[in-house]
Amino acid sequence: MLGRGVLSTLYTLSQQKTYTLTLYLDIDQNKQANRRRGYVVQGEALIKGLKAQQKRSDRLDSACKQALSLVRNLKPKGKTALIVVHPESKLRELVQIELSFPISIHWRRGAFLRPVVEAMDEHERYGVVLTDNQRARLFTVVMGELTEHEDLFSETGQRTRSLGADQMRSQKRHDQRHQEEIASHAKRVIDALHDLSLRQPYDRLIVGGTPKASGQLVRLLPTRLRGKLVDTVSVRVGGSQKEILNKILAVQLRMERDRETEIVQGVLAELHDRGKAVAGFAAVLDAVNQGRVWTLIYGKGYTNKAGECGSCDAYSPHAKGPCVYCGEDVHPLPQCIDRLSQSVVEMGGRVEVVDGDAKKKLEKPGGIAAMLRY
């Protein structure tokens, strides 16, 4: 699991004058291409490509060799493997992450951790509670990873039915006691949620379990916790961690899609003469060159041909020919979307990659757009 601790270690250790090798590999075993160790082939190809671009060096050779040996010995569990190697400080680390990142390789000063840091900032932390009348389980979900924190039981008796008119009164007393026990269980669960929020702060809360017990819990939630509540889900209290995580990820995905649709609608609404947005590759490149991009938005998988000027560093919507700004030659810019994103982030902007419905909506104006600062 990738925590802030591991990240800061990687960051500190790799802040050396000499270069660090960073690799992001897609190891998702749900993808056919990655089974039978396809990710090893992927890693080898990335390294071959990198070596072709760089001057030959023993350091690079040694870093690549170490990285490949980590990859070969990997037992894939997550979606992405992040590999960081810095030969001099003997730093060689492989971390599996439960999130997808674009495949990439970097040979530069300091480990290339921006994608992970951004993902950590973007991924809200979820508290999850599943409850029935007796039992409650508490979890957190951070960056696609589920952690169970507590499994508590309350001494709630079974609700029974007795027959006969003379037993009516005792039945009523029994029912009342049962209701009190259920309410006291719900209060215990709320206390546990409070404790959890102190130990492992979470931004949002999801409640699940049996409809009655979870409904009761939601009604009793104090304001602060109720403000975090985003959804109730139907999932068994005794469900497996995988089952529970899948439900939570589905809620997150739906929320993310809603947010993306909102962002794209916001851009589309600004695409008029005096609007604060531009769309289409050339217009977006222009805005990036001018440092005007506040949010860069593109559909997942978007690619295009682009060039970078060797003289003024401006991006051009063509891979060859003269720079539109200074007339010098441009050279092709591979992985142009990554480079554009990096430029936008470096200028304090944001990048939104959209999928699903939002991506479709964005296709008409060219699949890429930008909200402008001015």
Ligand SMILES: [Zn+2]
């Ligand atoms: Zn130029």
